[in-house]
Amino acid sequence: MAKSTTGQARFKIQRALGLELPGLGKAGALERRPYGPGVHGNKRKKISDYAVRLKEKQKLVFHYGLREKQLVTYVKQAKRNKTRAWMDTLLITLESRLNNVIFRLNWAPSMPAASQMVAHGQVLVNGKKVNKASFVVKPGDVLTLSEKGYKNQLYKQSVETPRLPSVPACYNVEASGENLKAKMIAEPMPADIPFEYNGQLVTEFYFKVK
Template identity: 45%
Template structure:
């Protein structure tokens, strides 16, 4: 299944708040559809599927990409769920979003794809690039790039900057100081259910 490009509010109504997907909040508190208000008791599979979908839509991944991240997290020592979240949080598009240079992760992905972002002075146009501690993220030194980021900085997606990042608004320079801690993940999710969902597939 390819990346979702449809109405975002429909997804937030179904799955709850997804800070990376959209800043809009749904007016109705119940899921969309004819039976949205009187949903029956959900099965364990449905609960796990919902948590997996939250992760997928928030970070803008395809099913294939998420499965690859789960397999990668399994090979690393430590809690698979936390390693998985760490891998997703350290993606370049998410890091740009967390620095406040873009209002959402899809907008951050577009900034990266269009070549507006430099890492250690070199252009990187791959949104899934894994940021490493010590790397410096800057904006391409031209008027168009800087103006776009300046506009985005006035209305950042999330107010708080995570502890593993630092950002200088005057020079539009961000730095990765370490790996993302679990408490700084903005998405309200139970990562263990995602790991359980993939336990039969991965």
């Protein structure tokens, strides 16, 4: 799991990137200061083509809570899949990671919170505890929480006040008694990504990775 960041750091990250990343769980980062951090943040800067591509890649790193080496590994794996554009394969894989699935179901307010639930054994896949955030959920898998997970205040708050406006259509969510359960009925789509990004720039950034 990637190193966690403080609330203040999450604000700075989003201001530096120029957009809010839902996975960081800190809304309103750009409302008061819609410019980069630092004393020169509100001045226009001319950035290089490399910096533009770097920023686009960083969106994936910070939203999904990854380390650079993890993302490079996913890129290499995606490039070995010849059935579709590797960028689409990459995004589908990232969206299928267990911590992201829990977050997209609005069962956790942020990616770090979702990762913590997974690490603490509060997430079940097909009735079995899975404690790896990187576990890839597949169509047909059913997700529930442990008794402790359903009592988790972050879960309860997230269900009552969802961080995201809707759950992607690839999930079927229904009540199981007083609790919720979900089933992945199809692969997530690149169009499901909950923030603006330019896949072509990420493709160009990792052009030499094999």
